[in-house]
Amino acid sequence: xxxxxxxxxxxxxxNIAEVESFGVKxxxxxxxxxxxxxxxxxxxxxxxxxxxxxxEDAQAAQSYWKEYLGEKEx
Amino acid sequence: xxxxxxxxxxFLNKNKTDHKINIMEVCGTHTMxxxxxxxxxxxxxxxxxxxxxxxxxxxxxxxxxxxxxEISRQYDVSVFTFGDMFRVPGTESSLxxxxxxxxxxxxxxxxxxxxxxxxxxxxxxVIFIAIGFExxxxxxxxxxxxxxxxxxxxxxxxxxxxxxxxxLELLLVDKEVKIDAFLCPGHVSAIIGSKPYLFIARxxxxxxxxxxxxxxxxxxxxxxxxxxxxxxxxKVEIQYKxxxxxxxxxxxxxxxxxxxxxxxxxxxxxxxxxxxxxKLKEKFLKFDAKSNFPxxxxxxxxxxxxxxxxxxxxIKKPTECRLFSKICKPENPIGPCMISSEGSCxxxxxxxKFKI
Numbered sequence: 001x002x003x004x005x006x007x008x009x010x011x012x013x014x015n016i017a018e019v020e021s022f023g024v025k026x027x028x029x030x031x032x033x034x035x036x037x038x039x040x041x042x043x044x045x046x047x048x049x050x051x052x053x054x055x056e057d058a059q060a061a062q063s064y065w066k067e068y069l070g071e072k073e074x
Numbered sequence: 075x076x077x078x079x080x081x082x083x084x085f086l087n088k089n090k091t092d093h094k095i096n097i098m099e100v101c102g103t104h105t106m107x108x109x110x111x112x113x114x115x116x117x118x119x120x121x122x123x124x125x126x127x128x129x130x131x132x133x134x135x136x137x138x139x140x141x142x143x144e145i146s147r148q149y150d151v152s153v154f155t156f157g158d159m160f161r162v163p164g165t166e167s168s169l170x171x172x173x174x175x176x177x178x179x180x181x182x183x184x185x186x187x188x189x190x191x192x193x194x195x196x197x198x199x200v201i202f203i204a205i206g207f208e209x210x211x212x213x214x215x216x217x218x219x220x221x222x223x224x225x226x227x228x229x230x231x232x233x234x235x236x237x238x239x240x241x242l243e244l245l246l247v248d249k250e251v252k253i254d255a256f257l258c259p260g261h262v263s264a265i266i267g268s269k270p271y272l273f274i275a276r277x278x279x280x281x282x283x284x285x286x287x288x289x290x291x292x293x294x295x296x297x298x299x300x301x302x303x304x305x306x307x308x309k310v311e312i313q314y315k316x317x318x319x320x321x322x323x324x325x326x327x328x329x330x331x332x333x334x335x336x337x338x339x340x341x342x343x344x345x346x347x348x349x350x351x352x353k354l355k356e357k358f359l360k361f362d363a364k365s366n367f368p369x370x371x372x373x374x375x376x377x378x379x380x381x382x383x384x385x386x387x388x389i390k391k392p393t394e395c396r397l398f399s400k401i402c403k404p405e406n407p408i409g410p411c412m413i414s415s416e417g418s419c420x421x422x423x424x425x426x427k428f429k430i
Contacts, residue, residue, distance in 0.1 A: 045210065045261060047185070050261070050264055050326065060316075
């Protein structure tokens with residue numbers, strides 16, 4: 001239940017950020033990561049960003065998720 | 075990746091101890107990854123990985139599910155739950171069964187969506203089942219504060235949030251459970267950091283390693299534990315450094331304790347654990363579903379023959395339950411550990427039932 005997926009912040013409007021992950025855009029709440037800015041990577045849990053992470057780490061994590069989600073679809 | 079795995083396995087073999095090491099992986103997502111990637115078969119045989127109580131759905135007591143069901147029967151309410159919780163059995167029904175009987179029970183992705191639903195439907199009384207460990211609790215706290223600020227009076231939470239470090243301490247004092255080290259949860263620790271585990275390493279001399287969720291993360295964490303055991307150390311170490319900082323996410327922790335204070339909580343299998351749950355502070359009590367929708371206490375009981383309680387404590391493996399894969403299967407689950415996508419029994423059934 002504590003799954004969290006990395007995503008890149010594209011736009012911010014107050015506490016709501018538009019993020020992109022695997023080509024999908026979604027709105028997430030960034031109230032818990034007040035230092036997050038456009039271009040930052042965050043990990044997202046149930047519609048909320050819970051931590052800011054480095055771009056390099058985020059990309060490595062995304063490749064794992066691609067594999068995981070790909071397997072789930074099969 | 076193959077090369078890295080080989081290196082890690084070689085490292086584990088090099089650091090092999092003469093005695094057995096019981097490592098409890100606390101988090102359900104770790105349990106799933108261990109089974110899915112066959113990590114149990116890769117590591118030296120003296121390392122025994124046991125699943126712990128780290129699946130929030132699995133540790134929710136039948137009595138809480140019974141009470142939520144009773145509220146949905148007696149009051150005209152819309153109940154929102156995370157999907158994992160939907161089919162978990164109470165004493166004689168589940169949320170899934172109740173929805174098929176016409177109760178208004180919906181699955182949600184985020185608590186923010188539930189508050190928005192309440193705002194858009196002021197004629198409905200909306201209850202969010204607030205379940206989860208420290209990863210999820212800050213989300214609920216943000217939503218409750220928002221409901222307070224915006225004066226939303228048709229939004230409530232049925233709070234069954236639970237705290238991880240307190241449950242780990244209970245397992246350490248339990249004589250039946252034999253744990254030599256903890257593989258600590260990554261995303262819970264993204265919020266609380268590494269300090270809340272320090273007492274485990276210091277007072278109980280148990281190594282703790284906070285691990286990520288990829289197979290390499292888990293192997294590396296097991297290696298860090300094996301090294302600590304071999305060297306006779308017990309420290310809290312962070313393997314999942316790309317996400318977890320020593321101080322965690324202070325904004326999130328602050329938000330939790332603005333809204334909640336610690337209280338006792340009943341865990342399936344573990345019973346009542348002092349200070350292992352949270353209750354709303356007085357200022358926010360108007361959002362408490364239990365007091366706003368009172369129902370009589372129900373005589374709740376766990377499914378007969380189900381060993382989920384012992385599985386959650388790490389005393390039994392799923393395969394040691396006589397219902398496992400005979401009567402209790404994902405298509406006909408008896409206990410919560412077979413239902414949740416992160417339950418130990420579901421993990422064993424899906425990936426390891428032919429290996430053991």
